[in-house]
Amino acid sequence: MPRGGFDASCLDRLLQTDRPEYLDRDDVDDSVKRQVTDALDWVGRVFKNHEQVAGIALDLLADTADPKILELGAGHGAVSRTLLENHPTAEVTVTDINPASVAAIAAGDLGSHPRAVVREMDATAIDAADDSFDLALFALSFHRLAPEQASRVFAEGTRVAKQLLIIDLPRPPAPLHLVRLATMLPLAPFVPLVHDGVISSLRCYSPSALRELAHHADPAITVELRGGLVSPQIVVASRAVSGRR
Numbered sequence: 001m002p003r004g005g006f007d008a009s010c011l012d013r014l015l016q017t018d019r020p021e022y023l024d025r026d027d028v029d030d031s032v033k034r035q036v037t038d039a040l041d042w043v044g045r046v047f048k049n050h051e052q053v054a055g056i057a058l059d060l061l062a063d064t065a066d067p068k069i070l071e072l073g074a075g076h077g078a079v080s081r082t083l084l085e086n087h088p089t090a091e092v093t094v095t096d097i098n099p100a101s102v103a104a105i106a107a108g109d110l111g112s113h114p115r116a117v118v119r120e121m122d123a124t125a126i127d128a129a130d131d132s133f134d135l136a137l138f139a140l141s142f143h144r145l146a147p148e149q150a151s152r153v154f155a156e157g158t159r160v161a162k163q164l165l166i167i168d169l170p171r172p173p174a175p176l177h178l179v180r181l182a183t184m185l186p187l188a189p190f191v192p193l194v195h196d197g198v199i200s201s202l203r204c205y206s207p208s209a210l211r212e213l214a215h216h217a218d219p220a221i222t223v224e225l226r227g228g229l230v231s232p233q234i235v236v237a238s239r240a241v242s243g244r245r
């Protein structure tokens with residue numbers, strides 16, 4: 001399936017890539033990956049992205065007394081830290097597939113936080129029992145996955161948690177997408193974060209693709225989509241208890 005969905009235009013179908021980001025490559029030095037992760041953390045702190053992501057998650061849990069939250073693809077761990085700071089009783093399982101990221105998070109304050117557990121975990125094969133969490137959160141990571149894996153995240157996230165919250169880059173209409181790419185491309189060879197940003201842009205899914213991925217995982221999964229052209233794309237997925245697997 002094209003990243004823009006089956007109804008994508010011809011131009012939209014050209015604006016995609018299978019090329020992995022530095023963060024997802026085995027042949028890239030950990031120091032380059034660290035540079036991308038640190039830059040993401042810095043941008044998130046300066047532009048309050050971590051607060052925004054944590055706020056969206058906690059809004060979904062407004063009626064849950066002591067929520068259990070699973071963060072997938074936590075990277076630097078700043079979103080989990082913000083969740084713990086902004087909710088007095090939330091318990092957070094902080095995870096990532098990258099062992100170096102998990103080790104760095106575990107070595108910091110979250111490693112000894114009384115309401116945090118830090119673990120290595122693959123969002124496409126979550127090592128947890130059904131219904132273990134109130135919310136599973138996957139922020140700025142979903143586009144990294146090819147359609148088959150991405151669909152697995154819908155299946156796994158809604159299996160282990162009552163709600164799966166995916167927050168990712170929006171996929172603009174193709175002409176606007178070209179403009180977005182043109183502003184980033186000159187810096188891509190020099191700045192690792194921008195290099196990964198260009199690839200992220202080419203890999204992000206459209207609303208129709210997201211619905212198709214969830215349906216492919218299980219037609220019983222319901223999907224609510226929010227977000228705009230410039231604001232993050234927000235996906236809240238869940239399934240009826242009897243439909244969980």
Ligand SMILES: C[S@@+](CC[C@H](N)C(=O)[O-])C[C@H]1O[C@@H](n2cnc3c(N)ncnc32)[C@H](O)[C@@H]1O
Binds near residue numbers: 023041075095122138
């Ligand atoms: C761009 S970082 C996002 C960091 C953080 N969530 C944020 O909002 O800034 C993407 C993260 O997704 C992780 N990742 C990629 N594939 C994954 C998978 N299959 N399961 C879990 N994490 C994955 C990467 O290791 C990386 O740390």
